[in-house]
Amino acid sequence: MKKLLLISPLATKSLLGGDFYFRLPTLGLLKVAALTPPDWELKISDEKVEPLDLNESADLVGITAMTPAVSRAYQIADHYRAKGIKVVMGGMHASKLPQEALKHCDSVVVGEAEGLWTNVLEDFKKGELKSIYKHTTFPSLANLPIPNWNIYRDKKYLPVHFVETTRGCPHDCEFCSVTNSFGGKFRNRPVDEVEREIQNLKPFDGRFTLKNVVFFVDDNIISNKTYAKEFLRRIIPYNLKWLGQTSVNIVKDDEILDLCRKSGCMGLLIGFESLSHDNLSRMGKGFNKPDNYFDVIKKVHDYGIGINGSFVFGFDHDDEGVFERTVEFTIKAKLEIGYFSILTPYPGTMLYDQFNSEGRIIDRDWSRYNTNNVVFKPKCMSPEKLLYGYYDALKSFHSYSSIYKRLWGTTAKWNFFLPMNLGFRQTIKKTVKHGFAPLENRSKDIAIA
Ligand code: B12
Ligand code: SF4
Known part of the structure; x- marks a missing residue:
């Protein structure tokens, strides 16, 4: 029997890379x-x-990597190839830059593994591994095999199952990798199959109070409203506590919000991205209207659902006041949690092409493409201002007074969001306590033997 070793490398320089609160499957x-x-x-x-x-012995090694983990992935790939073991890479980064990845591995699976992976394994056995495996169209999401979560049983992940119902997104925002990777049409998995997958999930053991948490990794759980309603109705009996991602447009449909509540939705990550109209229309997210953000948030809260508000700093219309304005807004709006990022031009995005053609990319070390570093020249501030402003925003958002003001009186599950806030606070404190030294000075790469 041949042995396959699949590896997910650590993004060693990411703020939350190996931290407890990012220990996600x-x-x-x-x-x-x-x-x-x-x-x-x-x-x-x-x-x-x-x-x-x-x-660890293996006949074949498969490595996945998002961009911030790819330098580490290349180290690992080089290590195994030096031992004469064939290496296949897949995932976001290698799919965008297969020729770069091929300098470190024998074969790249570009895009989704479904419909390609068994060919790779057969070719390997025949000694005929090709350098690139690629789809001509996006694969159907029907009849996908159900993931076996027993494989992860002994791993020290946070107790949450990841489930996917949809791939693709038509919006093609300039900084995002989703449309250019999964296509501009929503592809939904058959509802029966998703339901069967959920039926198969076994609640977690151990000290965590919430034992049946599911994160729907879809970029927007309401992508197809008819599908979403059917799917949400089907999962009501399973007594899940779930988290998902969506857009501000969710508030246009009370029935969906009601179904979210009834099916156990604890929180939604909403991509607000910016408080500036100009930034939003420029990035292709003109459907976000900052003037309505308070109403959007209030409405989601009225259904007892918490919000993780995602904001990005460094757009061309962001000046040095953006950090304070954004944190003030999040506190006023009582967001249960926030996810702040520094704008990052990932390969394959329109933003990358634009910054590249304008000569604004100042750092090409992929390990720093983790949204905690500045890798481009911002328009209205210096890279240092952007970095330190970002740290300031993280610190003040996670201050005790901010946590108190945001969570006091929340209609959402405070016993879920409070530990999350405290956990992030701890990580951020650890990171910034040495006077904002650049992150990489404090992270150690794990040496390859
Ligand atoms: C869930 C998620 C997370 C989770 C968990 C990540 C994890 N452990 O997998 C968390 C919250 C931790 C996270 C963090 C980050 N994420 Co994230 N995340 C996602 C999200 C929403 C879903 C990922 C997922 O599970 N997809 C479903 C699975 C099935 O798809 P997949 O992983 O791509 O795998 C398929 C193929 O790629 C392929 N494949 C993958 N690996 C391999 C390996 C081999 C050998 C083969 C053959 C095939 C193969 O086969 C799979 C099945 O078809 C995606 C968006 C998206 N739609 O994918 C963003 C996304 C992957 N994240 C992204 C980013 C930027 C980040 C962060 C850097 C920053 C941030 N702002 O969040 C951090 C970095 C984390 C770190 N390592 O430091 C970007 C990646 C861009 C890039 N070029 O790398 C994405 C695409 C979002 C976006 N809008 O652009 N993320
Ligand atoms: S940011 Fe959200 S809406 Fe925009 S393309 Fe990415 S997934 Fe779609």
Whole structure:
């Protein structure tokens, strides 16, 4: 029996890279595992939660990586290839830059593994591995094998199952990798199949009080409203506590909000991105209207659902006041949690092409493309101002007084959001306590033997 070793490398320089609150399962590799025929022995190693055993034997190694983890992925790939073991890469970064990845691996699966992976394994066995495997159209999401969560049972992840119902997004925002990776049409999985997957999830054991938390990784759970309503109705009986991602447009449909509440929605990540109309229309997210943000938030709160508000700093219309304005807004609006990022031009996005052609990219070290660093020249402030303003925003958003003001009287599950806020606060304090030294000075790469 041949042995396949699947690896998820750590993004060593990310603010939350290996931190407790980012110990989230890697669904991509679980999906690749599910596509692997049973005549393969299989192991998944995720550096976020366990040290990588570089002496682990394997006939074939598969590595996934988002951009901030790809430098580490290349180190690991080089290590295994030096031992004469073939390496296949997949995931976001290698799919965007397969020729770059091929300098470190033998083969790249561009895009979704479904419909390609079994060919890769067969070709490997025949000794005929091709350098690139690629779809001509996006694969159907019907009849996907159900991920086997037992593989992750002993890993020290946070107790949350990831489930996917949809791929793709028509909005094609300039900074985002989703449309250019999964296409501009929503592809929904058959509702019956998603329901069966949810039926199969076993509640977690252990000290965590919430044992049946699911994160729907879809970029927008209301992408197709008819589908979303049917799907939400179907999951009501399973008594889940779930989190998901959506757009401000969710408030246009009371029935969906009601179904979210009834089916156990604890919180929604909403991409507000910016308080500036100019930024929003420029990035392709003109449907976000900052004047309505308070109403949007109030309405979601009225349904007892918490909000993780996502904001990005560094757009061309952002001046040095953006940090304070944004934090003030989040406190006033009583957002249960916030996710702040520095604008990052990921390869394959329109933003990357634009900054590249304008000569504004100042850093090409992928490990710093983690949204906690500045890798481009901002228009209305210096890179240093952007970095330190971002840290200031993180610090003041996670101050005790902000946490208190945001969570006091929340209609959402405070016993979920309070520990989350405190956890982030701890990580951020650790990161900024040495006077905002650049992150990479404090993170140590794990040496490859
Ligand atoms: C859930 C999620 C997270 C979670 C969990 C990530 C994890 N552990 O997997 C958390 C919150 C931790 C996270 C963090 C980040 N994320 Co994120 N995340 C997502 C999200 C919403 C879903 C990922 C997912 O599970 N998809 C479903 C699975 C099935 O798809 P997949 O992983 O791509 O895998 C498929 C294929 O790519 C392929 N494949 C993947 N790996 C491999 C390996 C092999 C060998 C093969 C053959 C095939 C293969 O097969 C799979 C099945 O088809 C995506 C958006 C999206 N729609 O994908 C963003 C996304 C992946 N994240 C992104 C980013 C930027 C980040 C962050 C850097 C910053 C941020 N602002 O969040 C951090 C960095 C984390 C870190 N490592 O430091 C970007 C990536 C861009 C890029 N070029 O890398 C995305 C695309 C979002 C976006 N809007 O652009 N993220
Ligand atoms: S940011 Fe959200 S709405 Fe825009 S393309 Fe990405 S997933 Fe779609």
